[in-house]
């Protein structure tokens with residue numbers, strides 16, 4: 001069955017009301033059955049949010065036969081645990097069958113996971129980590145505005161969930177950017193896992209929104225279809241620059257007398273006996289045995305929706321060539337490349353490239369981009385958790401989104417936000433302008449030395465580290481033109497343009513960046529130094545020292561760290577001595593990656609890792625490098641020791 005409600009009507013007809021009632025009974029049955037069959041899951045919140053979800057899908061623009069329809073509105077389930085309600089409703093509206101859902105729910109390999117994931121047709125975003133959904137929705141809503149599209153975004157949230165701090169960041173942001181295409185629906189059942197929301201952590205949810213100038217609607221009975229329909233329609237149809245929140249007073253486990261208002265049912269299914277009782281209350285047949293038998297069959301995977309990146313046509317623009325002898329910080333080269341991308345792609349209000357910074361526009365060199373494309377530049381304030389998540393929402397609409405701040409705030413601070421973008425194939429370009437000891441005087445809290453270790457935990461992200469302004473320029477243009485999540489990091493200092501032995505530019509106009517390809521800056525037969533990023537100039541100097549001593553040493557620069565050029569590593573191994581040098585935690589960086597490649601290839605070589613072996617201090621980068629054995633002299637000494 002499906003239902004299309006007309007939002008221009010003043011109220012629901014009696015037929016519509018009885019259709020909703022019939023749908024509710026079937027959905028409630030499937031919520032209870034699915035969780036009891038799986039022996040786990042969240043029936044309580046599913047039943048309390050069910051009525052609002054049912055009417056929302058009746059009102060919004062969507063088409064079950066085209067889950068990718070461009071014009072569809074987006075529903076983000078910030079409360080990913082109410083998956084039984086979402087799947088029951090999507091089955092009701094025709095995205096798949098009730099049998100698909102009931103036979104697969106929470107089974108390994110099936111298309112119906114415990115928290116909502118976009119492998120389920122009709123689901124827009126993988127969620128489960130509470131507190132992030134509003135930021136994703138804000139990214140989508142802002143993205144639609146930037147793209148001049150009329151799609152709406154509806155986000156379902158819990159009341160306990162509002163204890164998460166990231167939500168207030170998103171609330172402020174939505175108000176600042178006048179996102180009237182955004183509707184928040186809060187399932188205000190006053191319960192969470194460990195009791196009432198007042199006992200666990202009291203707060204006034206409505207005032208969070210009202211003090212930030214949202215349109216706040218309160219429904220005393222959130223299960224009243226007409227009241228919700230009228231409030232939702234009004235929010236959907238308005239166009240006044242103000243986002244809306246509907247705080248819907250609901251009852252946990254609504255509709256099953258012995259489950260209502262009992263916190264235990266937040267996350268506990270009914271046992272067999274109680275399920276039979278509930279089915280009786282609903283007036284439906286008890287089908288537990290039938291489905292339990294069917295669940296003994298091999299799991300079906302036919303409904304699993306493969307991820308498809310939005311089609312975007314992006315020009316890399318005209319590369320900038322920095323001449324030999326130039327000293328420039330890579331972040332300035334980033335700023336110029338970003339401006340070049342904007343000039344090549346953002347025309348006449350048609351925005352392709354977007355940029356976000358967090359009160360560090362000047363430091364991250366986004367000023368030129370901001371001036372050129374003010375519509376696509378977002379100042380998120382000191383709200384990195386929100387900004388990182390929001391970047392995922394924006395990017396998923398096909399806007400090539402650069403999120404820039406210092407490494408400590410773009411990576412370490414928001415590890416889990418980037419992780420969720422990774423799950424969602426969000427295609428965010430995280431460009432951190434200050435990483436490593438090279439940050440210098442600001443000291444260790446600002447020196448991100450874990451970016452590689454952290455990003456390597458994600459399965460769908462790349463890590464690129466430019467060695468000079470030319471490589472920065474090419475990497476930035478490259479990442480704009482290919483889909484995928486990526487991290488690019490750079491130091492703060494001015495750095496020389498890398499040259500070949502004959503003094504000409506190494507990353508010249510014939511050079512194109514390739515993911516998974518290392519660069520042989522120098523070749524040698526006695527040893528190889530494998531390196532990247534801000535320490536490359538020191539390695540080049542060490543090479544001069546070693547050369548003067550009569551040693552033939554190669555330098556392999558890994559502009560691409562994930563994926564890593566394993567063939568080049570094995571070529572380095574052929575020299576018999578390998579030293580890795582990096583401005584990164586020595587235990588979790590390139591050194592460990594190279595060691596793994598070497599060990600897995602069954603090679604025995606002389607091997608040493610140089611890197612950051614303790615938190616840095618506050619001082620000039622050159623002194624900080626020297627203090628941790630990462631200056632040219634120390635690198636030369638360490639390499640020479642290996643040769644002797």
Ligand SMILES: Cc1ncc(C[n+]2csc(CCOP(=O)(O)OP(=O)(O)O)c2C)c(N)n1
Nearest residue numbers: 045128129130158159160161191192193266
């Ligand atoms: C960041 C995070 N912390 C903890 C959890 C575990 N958790 C799942 S649901 C939940 C309670 C949510 O309460 P509420 O938003 O009121 O949802 P309801 O109980 O009404 O379904 C918690 C703590 C989580 N999923 N994410």
